[in-house]
Amino acid sequence: MKIGVIGAGAWGTALAQVCAAGGEEVLLWAFEPEVVEAVNAAHENSLYLPGVPLSAGVRATGDMGALEACDALLVVTPAQHLRAILANAPAGKPLVLCSKGIEAGTGMLMSEAAAQAQPGSPICVLSGPTFAHEVAKGLPTAITLACGDPALGQKIAARIARPGFRPYLSDDVVGAEIGGAVKNVLAIGCGVAEGAGLGLNARASLISRGFAEMGRFGQARGARAETLAGLSGLGDLVLTCSSTNSRNFSLGKGLGEGTPARELLANRRTVAEGAFTAPVLRDAARQAGVDMPIVEAVCALLEDKAPTDRIVEALLARPLRPE
Numbered sequence: 001m002k003i004g005v006i007g008a009g010a011w012g013t014a015l016a017q018v019c020a021a022g023g024e025e026v027l028l029w030a031f032e033p034e035v036v037e038a039v040n041a042a043h044e045n046s047l048y049l050p051g052v053p054l055s056a057g058v059r060a061t062g063d064m065g066a067l068e069a070c071d072a073l074l075v076v077t078p079a080q081h082l083r084a085i086l087a088n089a090p091a092g093k094p095l096v097l098c099s100k101g102i103e104a105g106t107g108m109l110m111s112e113a114a115a116q117a118q119p120g121s122p123i124c125v126l127s128g129p130t131f132a133h134e135v136a137k138g139l140p141t142a143i144t145l146a147c148g149d150p151a152l153g154q155k156i157a158a159r160i161a162r163p164g165f166r167p168y169l170s171d172d173v174v175g176a177e178i179g180g181a182v183k184n185v186l187a188i189g190c191g192v193a194e195g196a197g198l199g200l201n202a203r204a205s206l207i208s209r210g211f212a213e214m215g216r217f218g219q220a221r222g223a224r225a226e227t228l229a230g231l232s233g234l235g236d237l238v239l240t241c242s243s244t245n246s247r248n249f250s251l252g253k254g255l256g257e258g259t260p261a262r263e264l265l266a267n268r269r270t271v272a273e274g275a276f277t278a279p280v281l282r283d284a285a286r287q288a289g290v291d292m293p294i295v296e297a298v299c300a301l302l303e304d305k306a307p308t309d310r311i312v313e314a315l316l317a318r319p320l321r322p323e
């Protein structure tokens, strides 16, 4: 199975490296011509994954038509660009969606946006606790591969599995997507707690009460509870909420230290998906009648509605309730 990867940020490049680890050829489509040039000339993506020598089998292209030669496509664009980029991809190929987010304007999950952009393509979702740099170095990683078609899921799992990269199969596509999208917003909240010096008790409370919010939203959208408790939900939530290696956590830390969101988000090259997903998630939750107070608080911080201490006070002053 020849793999193509659409999107040559840190994660797309790391996944291309995984898929080429056995000496196979992998075609990596990049948005920026300088990334195509760097990968092909120097075997390094110096813009998005510097310091990682890439296998000779990873070849970059800026030509979507070249992906026609691939049997399956990993889609690793920023979530808000997925629909537009996929619309230009070759039709009918199995798509493995690796982006984490909810689409602004439609409130759609990536699988729903992809199904509209490429109506004839079978869809899987690959999501879990996976910092790109660690995966690219071959450090042990487990991940959820969700697919409605078990035979296709098994074929793709067999193709991408490595000794240090272990996919677990699921048929809950929606559940795998919701975990990855919601955890980014909650990670911003945990970063705020870090930046504002609120302590580790606060972080643990945000993780577990945030997980309850993820569960309520997931239930409203048809996700299974055990998927949310797995790698793509709780696993990724714990990872992203614990380290400044996370772009979302780091963004929150900056907010907690008092830097306005517009300053933190201006001119950044890498993507902190939670900043885009937060308002879409809040609106979708309100519409579905799902209570998500931590997500609401993160939105208020991103929108600079009030200083951090006032937002934290309001979160803590909510009526007492059963767990």
Ligand SMILES: NC(=O)c1ccc[n+]([C@@H]2O[C@H](COP(=O)([O-])OP(=O)(O)OC[C@H]3O[C@@H](n4cnc5c(N)ncnc54)[C@H](O)[C@@H]3O)[C@@H](O)[C@H]2O)c1
Residues within 6 Å of the ligand: 007, 008, 009, 010, 011, 012, 013, 030, 031, 032, 048, 076, 077, 078, 079, 081, 085, 098, 099, 100, 101, 130, 131, 132, 133, 269, 270, 271, 272, 273
């Ligand atoms: N980095 C990780 O560790 C990691 C792990 C798992 C999932 N993800 C997810 O993968 C997706 C891609 O993240 P990443 O970390 O690879 O990206 P990145 O932050 O490393 O790079 C930014 C990406 O955005 C692209 N881009 C910039 N402007 C664009 C435009 N106008 N149109 C289209 N593309 C544009 C760039 O080409 C590049 O691919 C995100 O949804 C992210 O949540 C990332």
Ligand SMILES: O=P(O)(O)OC[C@H](O)CO
Residues within 6 Å of the ligand: 100, 128, 129, 130, 131, 132, 184, 187, 236, 239, 240, 245, 246, 247, 248, 249, 271, 272, 273
């Ligand atoms: O750096 P972040 O916050 O986008 O997190 C990267 C991955 O999603 C972790 O699984």
